[in-house]
Amino acid sequence: MVFVIILLACCVVVVLLIMKTKNRHYWKKRGIVQVNSNAWHFMLGKCSLSEIYKHIYDSHPTQDCVGTFVGYKPVLILKNLEDIQVVLQSDFQSFYGRGYKTNPKDTLANNLLLIDDYARWRLLRQKISPVFTATKLKNMFSILERCASDFAEFIKLNPHAKENVFEALHTYTSASISASVFGINAESSNTMTNPILDFGWSSTESVNVFNIKFAMTNIFPKLFNFLNLKTFGEHNDFVVGILKKVLNNRRCSKEKRYDFIDTCLDLLNQEIMHDPLTGFELKVTDEVLAAQAFSFFMAGVDTSANVINFALLELSNNPVILNRLHNEIDTIFENCSEKITYKDIQKMEYLEMVINESMRKYPPIGLMQRMCMKDTVLPSRNIKIEKNTFVVIPIYGIQRDEKYFPKPEEFDPERFSTENVSKIVKLSYIPFGEGNRICIGTRFAHLQIKTALAWLLRRYTIKGYNYTSKCFEPNFFGLRDSKARYDLIARA
Numbered sequence: 304m305v306f307v308i309i310l311l312a313c314c315v316v317v318v319l320l321i322m323k324t325k326n327r328h329y330w331k332k333r334g335i336v337q338v339n340s341n342a343w344h345f346m347l348g349k350c351s352l353s354e355i356y357k358h359i360y361d362s363h364p365t366q367d368c369v370g371t372f373v374g375y376k377p378v379l380i381l382k383n384l385e386d387i388q389v390v391l392q393s394d395f396q397s398f399y400g401r402g403y404k405t406n407p408k409d410t411l412a413n414n415l416l417l418i419d420d421y422a423r424w425r426l427l428r429q430k431i432s433p434v435f436t437a438t439k440l441k442n443m444f445s446i447l448e449r450c451a452s453d454f455a456e457f458i459k460l461n462p463h464a465k466e467n468v469f470e471a472l473h474t475y476t477s478a479s480i481s482a483s484v485f486g487i488n489a490e491s492s493n494t495m496t497n498p499i500l501d502f503g504w505s506s507t508e509s510v511n512v513f514n515i516k517f518a519m520t521n522i523f524p525k526l527f528n529f530l531n532l533k534t535f536g537e538h539n540d541f542v543v544g545i546l547k548k549v550l551n552n553r554r555c556s557k558e559k560r561y562d563f564i565d566t567c568l569d570l571l572n573q574e575i576m577h578d579p580l581t582g583f584e585l586k587v588t589d590e591v592l593a594a595q596a597f598s599f600f601m602a603g604v605d606t607s608a609n610v611i612n613f614a615l616l617e618l619s620n621n622p623v624i625l626n627r628l629h630n631e632i633d634t635i636f637e638n639c640s641e642k643i644t645y646k647d648i649q650k651m652e653y654l655e656m657v658i659n660e661s662m663r664k665y666p667p668i669g670l671m672q673r674m675c676m677k678d679t680v681l682p683s684r685n686i687k688i689e690k691n692t693f694v695v696i697p698i699y700g701i702q703r704d705e706k707y708f709p710k711p712e713e714f715d716p717e718r719f720s721t722e723n724v725s726k727i728v729k730l731s732y733i734p735f736g737e738g739n740r741i742c743i744g745t746r747f748a749h750l751q752i753k754t755a756l757a758w759l760l761r762r763y764t765i766k767g768y769n770y771t772s773k774c775f776e777p778n779f780f781g782l783r784d785s786k787a788r789y790d791l792i793a794r795a
């Protein structure tokens with residue numbers, strides 16, 4: 304076994320070197336500034352890929368784009384917001400794919416987040432996005448709110464949670480998605496106990512495994528399929544099984560909740576989904592729906608937990624901001640006798656400014672990747688992009704560019720005050736992406752994060768340890784710092 308692994312590793316290195324030599328001048332030949340891969344730092348686990356791209360971004364202040372490589376594959380890092388607009392929006396036809404190869408036999412990978420087949424993606428996106436309309440969110444609010452207050456209680460009852468806030472945040476975000484979107488345990492006395500939680504959307508392990516797999520599918524798609532590796536294969540039975548159970552329970556109870564499960568039942572009744580524009584048809588099965596449910600967890604658990612974590616971290620080191628936020632939250636809680644409604648949450652404007660500023664300084668998704676699906680041209684310098692080239696939108700680099708956000712390292716929620724927010728340059732603030740593949744959970748995530756912070760700060764205050772992050776965890780897209788320390792202290 305060891306021998307096979309060593310042999311495989313050698314082959315990989317040889318292939319990399321050969322391909323790299325072949326592509327050595329790929330960007331130079333096209334008149335584009337080229338930086339030879341520093342992805343090794345990432346591979347060696349020293350920092351996140353977003354930080355490497357930010358470093359390249361910052362080192363080329365006058366360029367519109369910089370060419371580099373991931374493994375041997377040419378990647379173009381975009382800096383010009385006009386080009387970014389074209390990639391995300393106006394030339395979507397050339398850039399609809401993300402280029403993460405998945406094994407066709409892996410049912411769960413056939414999800415919104417990962418599919419690159421245009422017609423299939425379009426159909427599923429149309430059918431699934433109604434789950435997150437404003438009306439549906441209002442319906443979900445009471446459950447979401449209960450999750451948040453249960454969470455504050457959970458921290459009180461579990462000394463372990465106070466020591467491991469990040470892990471506890473994962474518990475909260477997955478519990479609140481499963482209760483509000485799937486109706487799992489929504490009735491129970493404590494939403495923080497829940498079968499999906501045992502599954503381990505664990506804060507470290509699964510993320511790292513996903514990470515390695517994503518890196519591999521990116522660099523060696525053929526090898527990945529040849530070895531018949533499945534990105535999520537081992538989770539398949541569990542996730543499909545849970546969804547089937549929930550669907551059946553709902554069928555029997557005939558209760559209407561207008562959540563994801565109700566949407567699923569409607570779709571299953573239609574049997575075939577159809578997109579009149581493309582003519583594409585898809586048979587609705589439990590498996591297809593389970594894959595979409597799975598994408599909510601993949602996309603929504605770690606991201607939201609990170610936003611709350613970084614917000615708490617910044618608050619712990621900014622007593623003036625923390626104090627003002629406590630005041631806003633206390634006033635609203637007292638006025639409604641501790642029973643906050645959807646409207647009350649909307650009134651927490653300063654809280655929203657704090658959250659948006661956290662996502663500016665620490666975008667939980669620090670980069671977006673697109674694969675060029677047909678030859679095209681980017682407008683800023685008429686750059687030709689060939690089919691199958693990767694382009695990267697370095698969110699983290701952009702959102703810390705002083706051109707758009709003066710003193711970018713400073714945590715300043717005033718950037719999002721009513722006077723200031725309209726001055727933010729379009730597309731310089733894109734924590735949820737932009738265009739046709741913008742996050743479908745944006746509003747849900749905002750509500751989930753706001754409610755959690757409101758309840759937490761009603762019950763606790765935070766003491767910090769003068770945090771300065773040197774680098775984030777080695778991660779393909781994400782910015783994470785699960786070891787960041789701050790103390791939650793119960794309020795009188």
Ligand code: HEM
Pocket residue numbers: 401415416417428480598599600602603604606607610666667668671672733734735736737739740741742743744745747748
């Ligand atoms: C703060 C929390 C979140 C952040 C920062 C975030 C960020 C993003 C970003 C940047 C993208 C686009 C990536 C790209 O264009 O390549 C995305 C896509 C997506 N997000 Fe989120 N997300 C969050 C929470 C959620 C939640 C809670 C859900 C679901 C419940 C969700 C579901 C999705 C899905 C399904 C997609 C793929 C959409 C498509 O390709 O059509 N996200 N998210």
Ligand SMILES: *[C@@H]1O[C@H](CO)[C@@H](O)[C@H](O)[C@H]1NC(C)=O
Pocket residue numbers: 634635638639650
């Ligand atoms: C206090 O509550 C009342 C209704 O209960 C509402 O009309 C008023 O706007 C609230 N004030 C604040 C500051 O939330």
Ligand SMILES: *[C@@H]1O[C@H](CO)[C@@H](O)[C@H](O)[C@H]1NC(C)=O
Pocket residue numbers: 715717718720722723
């Ligand atoms: C935001 O507006 C305030 C005035 O309301 C101003 O003092 C401050 O400098 C502005 N901050 C930013 C980051 O634009």
Ligand SMILES: *[C@@H]1O[C@H](CO)[C@@H](O)[C@H](O)[C@H]1NC(C)=O
Pocket residue numbers: 655656659719720724735
């Ligand atoms: C915060 O960001 C969200 C979406 O990212 C936006 O809808 C909202 O208007 C922003 N709020 C403020 C106060 O900037």
Ligand SMILES: *[C@@H]1O[C@H](CO)[C@@H](O)[C@H](O)[C@H]1NC(C)=O
Pocket residue numbers: 769
């Ligand atoms: C935090 O660290 C910075 C830089 O290391 C230092 O200047 C500052 O005095 C420290 N603040 C506290 C409260 O320890």
